[in-house]
Amino acid sequence: xxxxxxxxxxxxxxxxSSRRAIYKGCGYDDEDxxxxxxxxxxxxxxxxxxxxxxxxxxxRVKAGILQAGGTPFEFGTIATCGAVPxxxxxxxxxxxxxxxxxxxxxxxxxxxxxxxxxLLASCDSIIPGVIIGGIRxxxxxxxxxxxxxxxxxxxxxxxxxxxLDQLVFGAQYGGEDISEKIRYLEDHVCPGPGACxxxxxxxxxxxLAEGIGMSLPGSATVPAVYAEKERFATRTGRxxxxxxxxxxxxxxxxxxxxxxxxxxxxxxxAGSTNAxxxxxxxxxxxxxxxxxxxxxxxSGEVPVISRVIPTGKATVVDLHRAGGVPAIMGELKEHLHHxxxxxSGLTAGEILEGKRSKDLSVLTxxxxxxxxxxxIAVIRGNLAPDGAICRTSTISEKSxxxxxxxxxxxxxxxxxGAVVSGRISKGDVVVIRREGxxxxxxxREMMMxxxxxxxxxxxxxxxxxxxxxxxxxxxxxxxxxxxxxxAVGGPIAVVEEGDxxxxxxxxxxxxxxxxxxxxxxxxxxxxxxxxxxxRGILGLCAKTALQAHLGAMLDDGIxxxxxxxxx
Numbered sequence: 001x002x003x004x005x006x007x008x009x010x011x012x013x014x015x016x017s018s019r020r021a022i023y024k025g026c027g028y029d030d031e032d033x034x035x036x037x038x039x040x041x042x043x044x045x046x047x048x049x050x051x052x053x054x055x056x057x058x059x060r061v062k063a064g065i066l067q068a069g070g071t072p073f074e075f076g077t078i079a080t081c082g083a084v085p086x087x088x089x090x091x092x093x094x095x096x097x098x099x100x101x102x103x104x105x106x107x108x109x110x111x112x113x114x115x116x117x118x119l120l121a122s123c124d125s126i127i128p129g130v131i132i133g134g135i136r137x138x139x140x141x142x143x144x145x146x147x148x149x150x151x152x153x154x155x156x157x158x159x160x161x162x163x164l165d166q167l168v169f170g171a172q173y174g175g176e177d178i179s180e181k182i183r184y185l186e187d188h189v190c191p192g193p194g195a196c197x198x199x200x201x202x203x204x205x206x207x208l209a210e211g212i213g214m215s216l217p218g219s220a221t222v223p224a225v226y227a228e229k230e231r232f233a234t235r236t237g238r239x240x241x242x243x244x245x246x247x248x249x250x251x252x253x254x255x256x257x258x259x260x261x262x263x264x265x266x267x268x269x270a271g272s273t274n275a276x277x278x279x280x281x282x283x284x285x286x287x288x289x290x291x292x293x294x295x296x297x298x299s300g301e302v303p304v305i306s307r308v309i310p311t312g313k314a315t316v317v318d319l320h321r322a323g324g325v326p327a328i329m330g331e332l333k334e335h336l337h338h339x340x341x342x343x344s345g346l347t348a349g350e351i352l353e354g355k356r357s358k359d360l361s362v363l364t365x366x367x368x369x370x371x372x373x374x375x376i377a378v379i380r381g382n383l384a385p386d387g388a389i390c391r392t393s394t395i396s397e398k399s400x401x402x403x404x405x406x407x408x409x410x411x412x413x414x415x416x417g418a419v420v421s422g423r424i425s426k427g428d429v430v431v432i433r434r435e436g437x438x439x440x441x442x443x444r445e446m447m448m449x450x451x452x453x454x455x456x457x458x459x460x461x462x463x464x465x466x467x468x469x470x471x472x473x474x475x476x477x478x479x480x481x482x483x484x485x486x487a488v489g490g491p492i493a494v495v496e497e498g499d500x501x502x503x504x505x506x507x508x509x510x511x512x513x514x515x516x517x518x519x520x521x522x523x524x525x526x527x528x529x530x531x532x533x534x535r536g537i538l539g540l541c542a543k544t545a546l547q548a549h550l551g552a553m554l555d556d557g558i559x560x561x562x563x564x565x566x567x
Contacts, residue, residue, distance in 0.1 A: 003036050003115040003244045004139070010113050011037075019113070028071065036070040036244040038237075039114040039139075041105055041130055043079035043121045050122030050146055050202055051079045053193035053224055057144065057233040061118050064237020070244070072237070073112065077104040077133075079126045082445070082471075083161065083196075087413070092442035092533075095469070096541045098125035098132070098281070099554045105133020114139060116244040118236055119214075122146030122195050122224075123202040124472075127209055128278040135250045135285045140243040142343045143214040144236045145206035147224040148316040149194030154185060158315055161196040162451075162473035164189050169448050170455020173420040194224030197316045198309035200472030204271035205278060210325045211265040212258045212282075213342040214250075217351045221320035243343060256288045257337035261348060263295055264335050265328060267302040270311040270375025270393035272472030273480060277443075281551035292387045292549050296378035296508070302335055303369030304393055307362055310475045311370060311393040314362040322359040330355030331365055379479055381511040382519060383465070383491050383501070386483035387549045388510060391474065395505060396460040399477040402503040404429045404463065406495050406512075411435065412468070416448035419456065426461035429501040433492045434529065435468030436485025437545035437552040441531065441538050445471040450478055463503055465510060467492050467548070479503065479510055481548040487529065488547070494522035 005011055011019055011033040023033060040061050044054035062072040078101060082094040109117055116139050119130040127145070134141030151158045164185040171178055195202035203221075210220035216239065219232040259279055266275045276295060283290035305328070307314045319328075329336060329352035338349030357363035364370055375393040380386075392400075404427045409415040415432050418424050430449060437443045446468050453459045459476030467485035470478055484490030491512065495501075500513035512519065531542040546555045 003247070005037055005113060005115050032071040036115045036241050037113070038065045038070045038072050038240055038244070039109055039112065039117045040065070040072050040074040041117055041119045041133070042074055042076050043126055043130065044076065045079055048079045048081045048123070049149070049190055049193060050081065050195045054120050054122070054146055057146065057230065058120060060230045060233035061120070061144065061237040064234040065241055068238040068241035070241035073114065075108050077101050077130070079121065079123070082124055086447055091444050092440045092538055094442070094445070095125050095552060096442045096537055096554070098129040100537060101126060101129030102132035102136060105130055106136040109133070109137035109139055116140040116240045118240050119143045120146065122206065124205065124274065125278070127205040128281060131209065131214060132281065132285050135254065135282070138249060140240065140248050141214070141250050142236055142240050142243060143209045144233055145209060145215065145220050147194050147206070147222050147226070147229050148197040148203055148320070149224055150191050151197050151315045151317055152188040152191050154188070158313070159185060159189055160198045160309055160315060161189055162198055162310065162475070165447065165451045165473060166455040169416065170420065170452035172455070173452070174456060192225055198473065199269055199271055199306065199311065199316070201272040201274040202472070203316045204266065204269065204275050204472055207269065207325055208262045208265060208271070208275060208279070211329065212262040213253045213340060213348070216344050217326055217342060217346065218324055221316055221324040223317055223320065239343065248343065251286060253341050253343055254282060254286055255340060256290065258340040259283055259288060259290055260294065260298070261336050261340055263298050264302050264332060267299055267374025267376060268304060268328065268332055269306040269308065270304045270371070270391060273376055273389045273391050273470055274472060276376065276389050276481070277548065277552050281553045284551055284553065292378045295376065299374035299377050302332070302374045303366050304371035304373070304375045305331055305364045305366060305369050307364070307370055310473070311375065318359065318362045322357050322363040323355060326351055326355040327357050327363060331357055331363065334366065377505060377508055379505070379508050379510050381509040383495070383510045383512050384482045385491070386547060387481070388479050388483065389481040390479040390505065391470070392505060394475045395477045399460045399463065400505040402429070402463045402477065404501060406431045406497060406499040406501050408433070408495055408497050412444060412446045412448050415446070416452050419449055419452040424462055426458060428462050429503070430462060430464045431492065431495050431501070432464065432466040432468060433486035433495070435466055436487055437548060438542050439485050439487030439532070440468060441533055441542035441545060443469050443548065443552050445469045446480070447471045447474065450474045450476050463501070465501065482510070483547045483549040485547065489523065489526050489528065491519060491523065493526055494519070
């Protein structure tokens with residue numbers, strides 16, 4: 001099958017002279033423009049730990065494209081590191097960046113009349129951002145992750161970034177002088193480029209990108225600095241040219257079966273709760289029926305088989321040595337949809353055939369799991385009628401059923417201040433609201449409060465519930481994504497100081513101990529607060545963001561123009 005620019009004659013004939021002139025001015029010639037035109041989406045920058053090395057991989061990708069007979073066009077888009085703005089209002093941008101990146105990829109792919117895309121990214125919302133951009137473009141697209149960073153040693157064990165966060169936001173307020181520990185980790189916990197090597201959102205999404213078929217098998221967990229990563233980059237460049245000639249577009253790869261495989265991997269790895277938002281958003285872009293009910297059902301069927309931090313003590317580098325994503329899929333053989341296709345041209349069944357864990361201390365079997373049920377649970381109740389999410393693998397047995405008085409705050413900063421000043425007691429339920437998709441706006445992660453509680457040794461003695469999100473780093477007892485959020489009149493908006501909150505994780509419930517009549521009376525008196533932002537991308541988010549149970553993307557209701565262009 002011929003590719004778009006060839007089939008539509010976009011760079012041939014007299015009518016295309018102006019287009020050719022522009023590209024010739026950039027150094028390309030007629031031979032270059034007669035080949036498949038491949039966009040290399042590079043999120044590299046000097047300020048992002050997960051992305052600082054991607055220029056090197058982009059060069060390998062372009063080499064692979066040239067080897068396979070294509071013409072590469074590299075272009076950049078933004079990428080941030082969420083660890084930098086923690087504790088500031090600017091942390092609100094960390095989810096809405098997904099929409100901005102997706103739009104930037106969509107625009108470039110359309111305006112520059114490209115035939116295919118290679119998507120390079122490493123972290124959090126940036127990964128689904130570039131993939132959604134690829135979906136909107138309608139072009140054959142393949143994802144290459146930047147990989148995890150290597151791991152430092154601290155006090156005779158492996159240490160990752162979450163340990164430093166817990167010291168900074170919590171333990172430093174105790175009686176022990178830990179300044180030397182903090183300084184040592186500050187200097188050594190990030191030994192080089194790549195995503196922080198725990199099962200945070202970054203590595204969850206790198207692994208899921210491979211698990212849902214968008215990356216070459218075995219590529220996701222390769223550490224950022226390994227030569228193996230460069231070899232995968234070259235192979236990725238070669239493969240996209242083949243995909244263009246095959247017209248293997250994202251909608252043919254990202255079927256419901258592959259997205260269900262993504263949920264299964266998330267459950268088995270006790271992955272970041274942010275994966276729920278991102279998988280729901282991918283489904284929405286593809287008009288695939290995927291809801292919280294799918295997550296809830298699979299949570300009861302799929303065991304946790306990973307001991308990567310925060311579920312255990314292993315790192316993603318250890319997981320790579322244990323066999324990476326193919327081994328994870330091999331251990332989940334009985335649960336996965338084998339017919340789901342990968343950009344490699346192989347099905348999930350072909351990829352996982354014969355693959356097993358090489359280190360059962362890191363990646364176990366379904367017959368001897370770390371936990372019997374999936375690491376993420378969907379919670380409902382009168383405080384979350386449309387659903388909420390929690391990471392069950394970080395909640396201790398004693399805290400699975402919890403009852404306590406509400407301590408109500410309207411921001412992560414307020415709640416953190418109460419924790420470190422000693423105003424929160426064991427048995428309290430910290431309620432943080434107005435941090436949802438429209439309320440924050442941008443649905444911030446409640447990292448300061450949860451890290452402070454863990455750092456002060458109260459991570460299982462105080463429960464945190466919020467309409468905001470949690471980091472993939474988060475440990476302790478917590479429920480997030482309460483939907484509807486406070487900003488649109490969800491029940492969390494009318495919780496009052498001292499109300500009794502009842503949490504029952506086994507029954508999947510979070511409730512306020514009030515009669516239906518009293519709750520309805522409070523909600524009838526509720527009035528919408530003034531939005532925290534009225535201008536710019538955050539102002540748009542405050543007006544249009546979907547609720548968390550729908551993925552929290554900006555809801556423009558507009559069909560992508562690229563979807564109407566003949567491919």
